[in-house]
Amino acid sequence: MKPLLEVSALEVEFDTPDGVVKAVNGLNFSLDEGESLAIVGESGAGKSQLVLAIMGLLAENGRARGQAIFRGADLMQMKPQDLNSVRGKHIAMIFQDPMTSLNPYLTIEQQMTEVVIHHQGLRKDEARAKAVEMLRAVRIPDAEERIRQYPHEYSGGMRQRVMIAMGLLCQPDLLIADEPSTALDVTVQAQITQLVAELSEKTAMSVILITHDLAVVAEVCERIIVMYAGEVVESGSAEDIFYRPQHPYTRGLLESVPRLDRAEDRLHAIPGNPPNLQDLPTGCHFRDRCGEATERCRKPPPLWVAEGGRMSRCVLPMEGGRLAAGESVRADEKSTSATAGEPQE
Amino acid sequence: MSGKTDKNEIDPSVEEVFAAAMAEQDIPGRSLWVDAWQRLLKNKAAVVSGIIMTLVVVLVVVGPFLLPWEADFTDWDHTSSPPSLETGHWFGTDSVGRDLLVRTLEGGRISLLVGLVATLVSLLIGVTYGAIAGYYGGMTDRVMMRIVDIIYALPFMFLVILLMVVFGRHIVLIFVAIGAVNWLDMARIVRGQTLSLKNTEFVEAARACGVDHAAIIRRHIIPNLLGVVMVYVTLTIPQVILVESFLSFLGLGVQEPMSSWGALVNDGAQDMETAPWTLIFPAVFLSVTLYCFNYIGDGMRDALDPKDHL
Amino acid sequence: MSKPVLRVQDLAVTFTSYSGGLLQKKERSIRAVDGISFELSAGETLGIVGESASGKSTLARAILGLIPPNRGRVMWMGENLTALDEEEMRQRRKELQIVFQDPVAALDPRMTAGDIIAEPLWTFYPNMDRVQVDERTRGMMKMVGLLPNQINRYPHEFSGGQCQRIGIARSLVLNPRLVFCDEPVSALDVSIQAQIINLLKDLQKKLGLALVFVAHDLSVVRHISDRVMVMYMGQAMEVSEKRALYRRPLHPYTNALMKSVPIPDPKLAARARRESWLKGDMPSPFNRPKGCVFHDRCPYRIKRCEADVPALRRMESGDWVSCHRAEELDLSIRNDSSDAMG
Numbered sequence: 001m002k003p004l005l006e007v008s009a010l011e012v013e014f015d016t017p018d019g020v021v022k023a024v025n026g027l028n029f030s031l032d033e034g035e036s037l038a039i040v041g042e043s044g045a046g047k048s049q050l051v052l053a054i055m056g057l058l059a060e061n062g063r064a065r066g067q068a069i070f071r072g073a074d075l076m077q078m079k080p081q082d083l084n085s086v087r088g089k090h091i092a093m094i095f096q097d098p099m100t101s102l103n104p105y106l107t108i109e110q111q112m113t114e115v116v117i118h119h120q121g122l123r124k125d126e127a128r129a130k131a132v133e134m135l136r137a138v139r140i141p142d143a144e145e146r147i148r149q150y151p152h153e154y155s156g157g158m159r160q161r162v163m164i165a166m167g168l169l170c171q172p173d174l175l176i177a178d179e180p181s182t183a184l185d186v187t188v189q190a191q192i193t194q195l196v197a198e199l200s201e202k203t204a205m206s207v208i209l210i211t212h213d214l215a216v217v218a219e220v221c222e223r224i225i226v227m228y229a230g231e232v233v234e235s236g237s238a239e240d241i242f243y244r245p246q247h248p249y250t251r252g253l254l255e256s257v258p259r260l261d262r263a264e265d266r267l268h269a270i271p272g273n274p275p276n277l278q279d280l281p282t283g284c285h286f287r288d289r290c291g292e293a294t295e296r297c298r299k300p301p302p303l304w305v306a307e308g309g310r311m312s313r314c315v316l317p318m319e320g321g322r323l324a325a326g327e328s329v330r331a332d333e334k335s336t337s338a339t340a341g342e343p344q345e
Numbered sequence: 346m347s348g349k350t351d352k353n354e355i356d357p358s359v360e361e362v363f364a365a366a367m368a369e370q371d372i373p374g375r376s377l378w379v380d381a382w383q384r385l386l387k388n389k390a391a392v393v394s395g396i397i398m399t400l401v402v403v404l405v406v407v408g409p410f411l412l413p414w415e416a417d418f419t420d421w422d423h424t425s426s427p428p429s430l431e432t433g434h435w436f437g438t439d440s441v442g443r444d445l446l447v448r449t450l451e452g453g454r455i456s457l458l459v460g461l462v463a464t465l466v467s468l469l470i471g472v473t474y475g476a477i478a479g480y481y482g483g484m485t486d487r488v489m490m491r492i493v494d495i496i497y498a499l500p501f502m503f504l505v506i507l508l509m510v511v512f513g514r515h516i517v518l519i520f521v522a523i524g525a526v527n528w529l530d531m532a533r534i535v536r537g538q539t540l541s542l543k544n545t546e547f548v549e550a551a552r553a554c555g556v557d558h559a560a561i562i563r564r565h566i567i568p569n570l571l572g573v574v575m576v577y578v579t580l581t582i583p584q585v586i587l588v589e590s591f592l593s594f595l596g597l598g599v600q601e602p603m604s605s606w607g608a609l610v611n612d613g614a615q616d617m618e619t620a621p622w623t624l625i626f627p628a629v630f631l632s633v634t635l636y637c638f639n640y641i642g643d644g645m646r647d648a649l650d651p652k653d654h655l
Numbered sequence: 656m657s658k659p660v661l662r663v664q665d666l667a668v669t670f671t672s673y674s675g676g677l678l679q680k681k682e683r684s685i686r687a688v689d690g691i692s693f694e695l696s697a698g699e700t701l702g703i704v705g706e707s708a709s710g711k712s713t714l715a716r717a718i719l720g721l722i723p724p725n726r727g728r729v730m731w732m733g734e735n736l737t738a739l740d741e742e743e744m745r746q747r748r749k750e751l752q753i754v755f756q757d758p759v760a761a762l763d764p765r766m767t768a769g770d771i772i773a774e775p776l777w778t779f780y781p782n783m784d785r786v787q788v789d790e791r792t793r794g795m796m797k798m799v800g801l802l803p804n805q806i807n808r809y810p811h812e813f814s815g816g817q818c819q820r821i822g823i824a825r826s827l828v829l830n831p832r833l834v835f836c837d838e839p840v841s842a843l844d845v846s847i848q849a850q851i852i853n854l855l856k857d858l859q860k861k862l863g864l865a866l867v868f869v870a871h872d873l874s875v876v877r878h879i880s881d882r883v884m885v886m887y888m889g890q891a892m893e894v895s896e897k898r899a900l901y902r903r904p905l906h907p908y909t910n911a912l913m914k915s916v917p918i919p920d921p922k923l924a925a926r927a928r929r930e931s932w933l934k935g936d937m938p939s940p941f942n943r944p945k946g947c948v949f950h951d952r953c954p955y956r957i958k959r960c961e962a963d964v965p966a967l968r969r970m971e972s973g974d975w976v977s978c979h980r981a982e983e984l985d986l987s988i989r990n991d992s993s994d995a996m997g
Contacts, residue, residue: 017380017383017384042844042846042847043815043844141935155936155937156707157936158936185706185707185871185937186706186871186872186873186912186915186916187706187911187912187915187933188706188936189915189917190914190915190917193917212844212845212846213845213917214845214919215916215917215918215919216917217919218917218918218919218920218921218923218924219917219918219921219924219925238921239921239922242919242920242921252846253845253846254919256845256846256848256849257845257919258848258849258874258875258877258878259874259918259919260873260874260877260901260913260916260918260988261918261923266853266856266878267848267849267852267853267878268849269846269847269849269850269853270846270849270850271850273814273816273817273847274814274816274844274847370804371803371804371805371806371807372804372805372807372808373807373808374767374768374807374808374809374812375808375809375812376765376809377764377765377809377811378765545760546755546757546760546761547760547761547762547763547764549721549755549761550753550755550761550762550822550825551763551774552721553719553721553748553752553753554748554752554774554775554778554825554826554829555745555746555748555749555775555778555779556774556775556778557745557778560778564763564766564774565763568763568765569763569764569765
């Protein structure tokens, strides 16, 4: 079955006063219908940028290269009008702060019906009915009355639910949620995460969840991509990542999550700071924070792969994996990533 | 272990890097002003305007010394003569035979001086007043702002005429009169900015550290206001120059033999049909200056993007 | 337990807003902090957990005198802070410090890291010469894990975690006895959170500080606290010793908070189904429920809870809870797979 979204060789760059910054460096992944994928990494890892690039929402000083094939068409090559219609009808996006995504001067009804009328050509009353139905689906109490209210009359959690409802109105194939619950209270976070998990399970909708919090991911996503400094360092199923993490960074992330079910006296932290994209260590970008770094890490790490999209980019061998074509771990042979036959460094 | 490593050597271990760094020079910081300045330099309109303004200032200051004519020298042989290279009057002369180039440049001195000094007066009064009102808030703020509102309501021209009548048409009075009225806008703007600055976390942090009010205003509020204030200043200067022109038009501006661009434009307007150059040259200088300040002001506002400071 | 350095007694802060036109003024008030009491000793850490509108940030500011309380006393080293005038309180700030939630916003963007850390020194020791100030500033930077050669850099040149370290250095430069940490890690990535929490813990041990650590998440607070206070709508629901709280919470709200913490384990997470344990949303602060302020969302409520406000009372274990049914409820966290927590 063809994947719903297939991204290859994605690169994103920004022009800044300090020079060109590469936010995403050669990313590949694919997403099937109905699948839920998490993209995990610290701030600045490039996770938001990669999605913004695919959706054509990059800031002015940003440039993107690569392919993003969605339902057979390359999003990166589309004209703005076409991309616009894809954005409303097939792909919905939710951002971190719901207050800034909602217009404070319009009622919820106005904002929701505008979307449906524009993309599906419904009449006002039909649109309203649909909107109310969707609000009920995301468990807004008294949806009939509350739809007439303004965003400031809703709590943060409710606004985020409204955003999800708005996204769902056109029955999109894909929902992209960028840190949807980070700014919310813990109990509300639980509710929103629950909601997204249910939606993913019960509908054929695919979900891409972007977050820096691995714990949230465990509940929602079937597959996980871990990013560091603009590259994918590990990917696999939720079980692979949580129970058999290979990459030291993934292990570090897992260990730094404070857990209620374990008695720990001291939290494990990943030493150092998130990487400065303009001053990355040569070879493996993670080596200056990695407890297992050795001399071999000064060269770019090889790619290990296994079935089902399982991969890890590290000198340490991956359990059950094999080296990707063209890769090598011998210290004297320099390795490159991806294509075989490429000239050595 | 010295701080420097040869590019071809193997990099030292993490601990050694740390130790080396500890012994190293302090890394210079890049302040937000430097960032803003770099952004400003990328704005072509602002840069060109800056260059033009610098030229104008140089001309205006140095020019009259280089020219053979005095501003009040009347050349009876060439009254109302058009610009020509032979007569030596490159901008022509006015109805009384005074060289227009010299008059324009010296008029520029007055106009720019009025612009700068009046703005300075308005700046000093406005910033202090606004910062105090905004910072202390409550009754102090209310009373102070009501005073501003009342003065605002008074007709400006009436006040200026009153001042002129009482104190005579002295040039310093013009500075003061304009500045004394202009500070109101500055005060309002500064007060608004202070109010929002007051509620920032770093001001709260300063209070939590026991910093006293005067120090907070001096160290935290005013430096963070400077951006907005500077933008406003570049927009005030042209405003002030125009006001002075208006006063000249009414006959309340600088007294003869001193002149300003406004006064020259006024004179020129009267001879517009017979000697259009007497209007055109000062008008061009005046307009160009106004445009330039406005472009610089716009450029500064963009460079000091709100995303950066607050 | 050594003698308490901080004693908060029935502290309350009310915010009033006026609405309505010229003729009809409507007064609405929010009881942001509604009668909080607790004690803290040197070297001890109190974790305060609450969601938005719980009043935890207002509480911090009221204790530090940044907001005047409407009721109650704050006893610091035997002295009543609420009775002091502004100047006297200003002098006490040497001993009572705060670390803020937004690490970047808490730093003046136009000052260098060194100046930010040195400012308290300039304020209280104006006669200290430049060299001494510089030495002390660099010492503080080292203590919080920053390279001293960064001393002339500006906040926007540092990462979030580093900015928080600058904030911590600033709060410690005067050798305070108590540091209030107001959600110091909420704005940071999980991997950096761990660093900062470890740092605070180390500093506390080294300097013998009393710490109050405010967070919205029970898991974050656990590693650093000796005791934990759970706040809801301005009131304390429970104040328990840490191990007891995490083993057997006394209050249904604490229980709900625990169930809300995401579990980084797909199998356990699937079983947990952190279902809507709580009914509905946080009530509006303008419309506080009568009786127990939590009753409208509590799965364990009885008739009595709708009318009677439960007082914060001491249980046999020495912990405090405000719930009518505290004795009969057993909210223990079991470690078998049938329970949500796993």
